[in-house]
Amino acid sequence: MTSRRDFFKFAGIAGGAVAAASVSRAAMAALPEPVMQTSPDTMAPLVPNSGRPYNPVVTLNGWTLPWRMNQGVKEFHLVAEPVVREMAPGFKAHLWGYNGQSPGPTIEVVEGDRVRIFVTNKLPEHTSVHWHGQRLPSGMDGVAGLNQPAIQPGKTFVYEFVARRPGTFMYHPHADEMTQMAMGMMGFWVTHPKVKNPLIDEVQRDFCFLLNAYDIDPGSYTPKIMTMLDFNLWSWNSRIFPGIDSLNVGLNDKVRIRIGNLTMTNHPIHLHGHEFLVTGTDGGPTPKSTRWYEVTTDVAVGQMRQIEFLADEEGDWAFHCHKSHHTMNAMGHNVPTLIGVDHRGLSKKINNLIPDYMVMGERGMADMTEMEMPLPDNTAPMMTGEGPFGSVEMGGMFSVLKVRRDQKPGDYKDPGWFKHPEGTVAHEYEGPLSEPARFKAEGGQSMPRVQAPSKPTEVKVRKPQSHSGH
Amino acid sequence: MRRTLTSRGAKLTVSAVALAVLSGCASVSLEQNVDRVNEEASSFTEKKLTLSRTEQERKERAEAAQALLAKPLGQREAVQLALVNSASLQALLAQGWAESADAAQVGRIANPFFSYERMVAGDELEIGRSLSFGLLDLLTLPARQGISRYRIEQSQLRLTSDVVDQVTQVRQAWVRAVAAQQTLRYARQVYESAEATAEIARRMQAAGNFSRISRAREQAFYADAATRLATANHQATATREELVRRLGLDEAQAKDLKLPERLPDLPKQAMDPQTAGAHATRNRLDIRLALSNYEAYARSQGLTTVTSFTDIELTAMRNTNTDSASGSRSDPRGYEIGIRLPIFDWGGMQRDAMSARTLAAANQLEATVRSAGSSLRESYSAYRTAYDVARHHRDEVVPLRKVISDENQLRYNGMIIGVFELLADARDQVSTVIAAINTEQQFWLADAALQASLIGRPTNMALAAAAAPAAATPGH
Numbered sequence: 001m002t003s004r005r006d007f008f009k010f011a012g013i014a015g016g017a018v019a020a021a022s023v024s025r026a027a028m029a030a031l032p033e034p035v036m037q038t039s040p041d042t043m044a045p046l047v048p049n050s051g052r053p054y055n056p057v058v059t060l061n062g063w064t065l066p067w068r069m070n071q072g073v074k075e076f077h078l079v080a081e082p083v084v085r086e087m088a089p090g091f092k093a094h095l096w097g098y099n100g101q102s103p104g105p106t107i108e109v110v111e112g113d114r115v116r117i118f119v120t121n122k123l124p125e126h127t128s129v130h131w132h133g134q135r136l137p138s139g140m141d142g143v144a145g146l147n148q149p150a151i152q153p154g155k156t157f158v159y160e161f162v163a164r165r166p167g168t169f170m171y172h173p174h175a176d177e178m179t180q181m182a183m184g185m186m187g188f189w190v191t192h193p194k195v196k197n198p199l200i201d202e203v204q205r206d207f208c209f210l211l212n213a214y215d216i217d218p219g220s221y222t223p224k225i226m227t228m229l230d231f232n233l234w235s236w237n238s239r240i241f242p243g244i245d246s247l248n249v250g251l252n253d254k255v256r257i258r259i260g261n262l263t264m265t266n267h268p269i270h271l272h273g274h275e276f277l278v279t280g281t282d283g284g285p286t287p288k289s290t291r292w293y294e295v296t297t298d299v300a301v302g303q304m305r306q307i308e309f310l311a312d313e314e315g316d317w318a319f320h321c322h323k324s325h326h327t328m329n330a331m332g333h334n335v336p337t338l339i340g341v342d343h344r345g346l347s348k349k350i351n352n353l354i355p356d357y358m359v360m361g362e363r364g365m366a367d368m369t370e371m372e373m374p375l376p377d378n379t380a381p382m383m384t385g386e387g388p389f390g391s392v393e394m395g396g397m398f399s400v401l402k403v404r405r406d407q408k409p410g411d412y413k414d415p416g417w418f419k420h421p422e423g424t425v426a427h428e429y430e431g432p433l434s435e436p437a438r439f440k441a442e443g444g445q446s447m448p449r450v451q452a453p454s455k456p457t458e459v460k461v462r463k464p465q466s467h468s469g470h
Numbered sequence: 471m472r473r474t475l476t477s478r479g480a481k482l483t484v485s486a487v488a489l490a491v492l493s494g495c496a497s498v499s500l501e502q503n504v505d506r507v508n509e510e511a512s513s514f515t516e517k518k519l520t521l522s523r524t525e526q527e528r529k530e531r532a533e534a535a536q537a538l539l540a541k542p543l544g545q546r547e548a549v550q551l552a553l554v555n556s557a558s559l560q561a562l563l564a565q566g567w568a569e570s571a572d573a574a575q576v577g578r579i580a581n582p583f584f585s586y587e588r589m590v591a592g593d594e595l596e597i598g599r600s601l602s603f604g605l606l607d608l609l610t611l612p613a614r615q616g617i618s619r620y621r622i623e624q625s626q627l628r629l630t631s632d633v634v635d636q637v638t639q640v641r642q643a644w645v646r647a648v649a650a651q652q653t654l655r656y657a658r659q660v661y662e663s664a665e666a667t668a669e670i671a672r673r674m675q676a677a678g679n680f681s682r683i684s685r686a687r688e689q690a691f692y693a694d695a696a697t698r699l700a701t702a703n704h705q706a707t708a709t710r711e712e713l714v715r716r717l718g719l720d721e722a723q724a725k726d727l728k729l730p731e732r733l734p735d736l737p738k739q740a741m742d743p744q745t746a747g748a749h750a751t752r753n754r755l756d757i758r759l760a761l762s763n764y765e766a767y768a769r770s771q772g773l774t775t776v777t778s779f780t781d782i783e784l785t786a787m788r789n790t791n792t793d794s795a796s797g798s799r800s801d802p803r804g805y806e807i808g809i810r811l812p813i814f815d816w817g818g819m820q821r822d823a824m825s826a827r828t829l830a831a832a833n834q835l836e837a838t839v840r841s842a843g844s845s846l847r848e849s850y851s852a853y854r855t856a857y858d859v860a861r862h863h864r865d866e867v868v869p870l871r872k873v874i875s876d877e878n879q880l881r882y883n884g885m886i887i888g889v890f891e892l893l894a895d896a897r898d899q900v901s902t903v904i905a906a907i908n909t910e911q912q913f914w915l916a917d918a919a920l921q922a923s924l925i926g927r928p929t930n931m932a933l934a935a936a937a938a939p940a941a942a943t944p945g946h
């Protein structure tokens with residue numbers, strides 16, 4: 001968890017990224033040399049050394065694509081290709097992405113920049129790139145067949161337009177879209193304001209990530225591309241908890257987080273310990289009059305949200321999607337509920353047939369994190385993550401905002417677990433317990449039922465109890 | 471009949487002939503028969519077949535049986551046990567002995583006919599003695615002895631063939647009994663798994679986690695498994711009893727019968743067709759039986775040409791006439807030849823029948839030779855297919871199910887599948903094992919059939935398709 005932090009200098013790009021040796025230099029002479037990234041770690045912000053200055057973003061478990069200035073035009077080179085993405089330690093996926101990773105590198109430009117993007121297709125099928133949310137000439141919008149011919153395998157296309165409005169954008173293919181998005185082809189785009197914009201505040205930390213989802217059968221590597229809704233991996237930048245880096249900020253930093261949703265469902269993104277404002281959407285910065293504080297914002301399909309808050313509460317704060325199954329990794333959708341089902345005498349019988357069988361789920365799903373049993377190859381446990389007080393029992397779209405007094409500006413290193421001041425951690429109560437007074441509802445139902453049930457339903461609520469026999 | 475007397479020389483001749491007849495006669499003993507079977511079918515009997523006639527011999531057989539029953543009974547031991555213990559095999563031997571003896575009879579001359587006559591006419595007393603032989607009987611004796619040898623040969627071949635058949639039945643019964651017992655053990659596992667599933671489902675419903683229909687679905691499998699277990703139980707009993715009968719066990723012996731846990735491992739390599747072919751060409755029982763039958767008919771055909779014409783009787787006579795009135799006494803001797811006149815029956819039908827039978831035997835021989843190759847090829851194909859299928863199950867199907875099982879365990883660990891799916895998979899795996907046992911059983915049945923086929927006792931062996939395990943119904 002620490003060595004990757006050494007990259008957190010701009011030099012990290014040179015160290016962590018390698019030039020694509022497989023692309024012929026002669027053929028590419030007219031193109032900016034494509035830069036590749038081999039590591040899934042969060043790279044330090046790419047401070048601009050040419051073009052207009054801006055405050056760079058940090059891509060969670062990602063990086064920003066370097067460019068070259070060519071007679072006043074910012075030139076980027078994206079290479080669409082198959083990649084191996086480590087989605088969590090010990091779990092790798094065979095995806096399609098750009099320049100060595102999925103998602104592809106973040107493209108950062110400044111409002112008014114003329115941008116030229118070379119796209120080389122090294123996929124087995126044609127592709128195209130749509131610049132999601134941009135104002136641009138229709139012929140640059142990237143819908144294969146509608147705006148341009150598809151980029152055939154081995155071909156390089158060039159897109160050129162002016163980044164007209166500041167804001168948060170994405171890029172993704174618009175050719176065989178379902179396959180290519182299911183395979184992880186997407187990337188982030190940030191257009192920084194050219195001059196001080198009254199609706200865009202200066203921030204000390206600016207994070208961005210894409211919400212994406214995959215359906216990878218445990219034990220396999222390649223996503224199932226025909227899956228429509230029943231995905232089993234809910235990821236941020238093609239990483240799943242515990243593979244998602246924490247967002248490390250200094251106390252009283254102003255923090256912006258940009259989130260884009262390229263999954264097939266909405267995600268209520270929830271931050272603990274702070275209230276935030278939604279300061280931007282797909283359409284750009286929101287008018288101040290429309291902003292209100294909240295702790296959860298729903299990011300609908302294909303949408304972008306920019307949230308901002310003052311990190312004025314020290315500590316480790318959970319930051320996650322509030323759909324609880326989105327904070328789980330691959331799990332069975334048809335596993336029966338075993339809560340409260342007495343297994344006494346049964347385990348032994350089953351063990352005769354299945355020697356490795358252990359009872360799980362009698363108390364709930366948390367049983368799973370306690371047993372540490374072997375899993376299929378290339379799988380992350382359904383819920384995991386060892387925190388300072390035990391397992392956090394999470395997966396998928398979950399990370400931690402770490403607010404620290406001594407986090408230096410520009411330092412994105414993980415400060416470790418929060419040291420709670422004395423007496424500020426919930427603890428076991430050891431005083432006397434008295435039976436709680438139960439409240440009996442005064443009201444009744446709004447209307448009586450027409451057909452009465454033949455016999456009253458009997459409900460027995462099982463209180464937790466311990467017994468032997470496992 | 472009035473008979474004249476023969477001379478002294480003639481008398482001697484008759485005695486000599488009679489002696490010759492008696493000494494040259496084909497004869498056959500029980501020991502010869504049994505030895506012959508043990509010789510011919512040594513790969514089957516290991517020369518351990520005996521027919522016991524005395525109390526002592528019976529006791530020895532009983533002791534040998536007891537020794538074999540002391541340990542779990544392998545296939546080879548089962549055959550040994552049948553050889554020493556089976557009353558029906560003993561019956562077969564006795565029967566074979568009888569048949570051989572009957573066949574030997576053909577090669578013997580009919581006993582001479584002796585007649586004594588005493589006649590009184592007034593003072594005259596005439597005493598006539600005659601000794602008559604069927605002359606043709608005597609003349610055709612060498613030919614008939616040849617035929618008799620063929621008949622004896624045939625009866626012995628038939629006996630060997632029947633012994634081979636019985637031994638094959640024993641082998642196959644043993645295979646079925648062991649396989650059924652093995653299958654029963656696994657059927658019990660399926661049942662236990664189904665029982666556990668049903669019990670969890672019951673507790674799930676009691677805890678409020680399962681609806682009635684979900685529970686009923688899980689319970690339904692349990693109900694089926696109970697039926698299947700009962701059937702498997704009966705199958706194990708039925709095949710065991712079949713074996714008990716084949717071995718000829720009495721009740722006390724049946725109680726002692728212990729079978730091995732499992733069928734033997736498959737041989738490392740299947741017998742190749744060349745080896746099978748080499749075994750097959752020489753000394754096939756069926757061909758030799760047909761050949762011997764044909765030769766016997768062919769030989770008797772020439773004989774019938776003579777015998778159908780005439781029935782010649784040679785009678786030696788010595789009479790004594792005493793006249794008490796004259797006090798004279800004379801001893802006339804002579805011989806008499808009687809011949810049946812072929813007036814009504816010239817023997818044409820008999821000859822026709824004989825040539826027809828010879829023709830039939832010739833064709834039977836030809837048919838046997840022709841079908842021998844074909845039935846052997848079929849037996850070999852059944853054997854080879856059964857071997858390949860059984861190996862495929864052992865090397866591919868079962869290991870694959872094991873992989874699936876292992877992976878399912880891992881998936882269960884990761885809460886990717888639930889306990890019902892895990893149990894359903896366990897049942898699937900058990901079904902695969904049962905299917906694999908079936909294929910092994912098929913192999914050993916085919917093996918026994920091929921052994922019998924090679925020696926020339928083709929045994930029908932219909933290969934049953936290996937049953938695919940029932941598809942899992944995961945608990946959803």
Ligand SMILES: [Cu+2]
Binds near residue numbers: 234266323326397
């Ligand atoms: Cu979500």
